Amino acid sequence: MKVKIVLGTAREGRKSEKVARYLVKKAQEFGWDAELIDVRDYLLAYTHRWRITPKMKKYREKILEADALIIVAPEYNGSYPGELKILLDTIYDEYEALPVGICTVSSVTGGVRLLMELRTASLNYRMLPVAQVLFYNVDDIFEGEELKGEKYEERVGRLFGTLEKYAKALKPIRDEVREKPREKERGTMGS
Template sequence: MQEDLRVAVVVGSTREGRVGGDVGGWFVRCAAARAGVVVDVVDLAEFAIPVCYPAAPTEAMARFARRIAAAEAYVVVTPEYNRSFPASLKQAIDCAYDEWRAKPVGFVSYGYRAAGRYAVEQLRGVFTELHTATVRDAVCLDLLEFDSTNTDRYAHAVSTLLDELVWWGLALRDGRRARPYCA
């Protein structure tokens, strides 16, 4: 029997009054119904990652990197701010490096009009540089239409994202076990 895939859901907004916690919670509830997946919520609001990096990592930075290292796949929940993603998310992403490598990343974005698609577009480039495999399909939520109690509307998008993430997660897990990744 195959062991469950460990998926970290990274909630990328730390802004006061954010909806990121609600969107992240909604996605986690959807993902929890998926067999073969164990979810770890990594909410950046719970980490005091400094704006200016110190010479040595702080305990919060090291704790974040350990959580990233323990995961085998990621779903990044991000708002769209000015056609990009929040600085808090970039600061956190940069706290880890090798920990991200050879693992898949999926995206749940939210915003208005473009539903966070520009943030995802920017994040794909960042995660490519970290040697991850970003999955093709994302869950993009227009906050004018989003209702966290109506999961049926987004069920297909969530299922597709998880299908791709699990496939890549298991394939890359097998690959890392057979041959360490080096670049």
């Protein structure tokens, strides 16, 4: 099982980085092939999908090999960071039938408004939002790199269990729809 964990903010001192790194470690403990995708590595100034840059191509390739996606983001003004929106918008068809877990980070609301925004966006990209964990006050729930408290451990365990179930169920659809972008890239469509 391959999971890509998108860290959706480039802000200095970001608390969500601790959550994202923890999720990578937990995925690996479950035996998954986990990779962190940090928006800092893909800072783009536009969303023009028809002019593919090397960074966009690299991101696209990572998504095409994923069985599941987890988005980790802080709530910014009731929504998600602009750099995450730009990154997500660089591709479209490649997301189809990809189950997504959403992990929000916020000290006040836990990211409830962000969760609603990302669920809607995920559906628009034809991903399937299937699980979520809302992380309140990261400094209070982590001790170093370890998450404190059974309730969060249980939520994270359910997140991975749900993602795995949907990733397996949606695999035939992902395989079918991912062949179209690959054919287009090879120039074999309509031949």
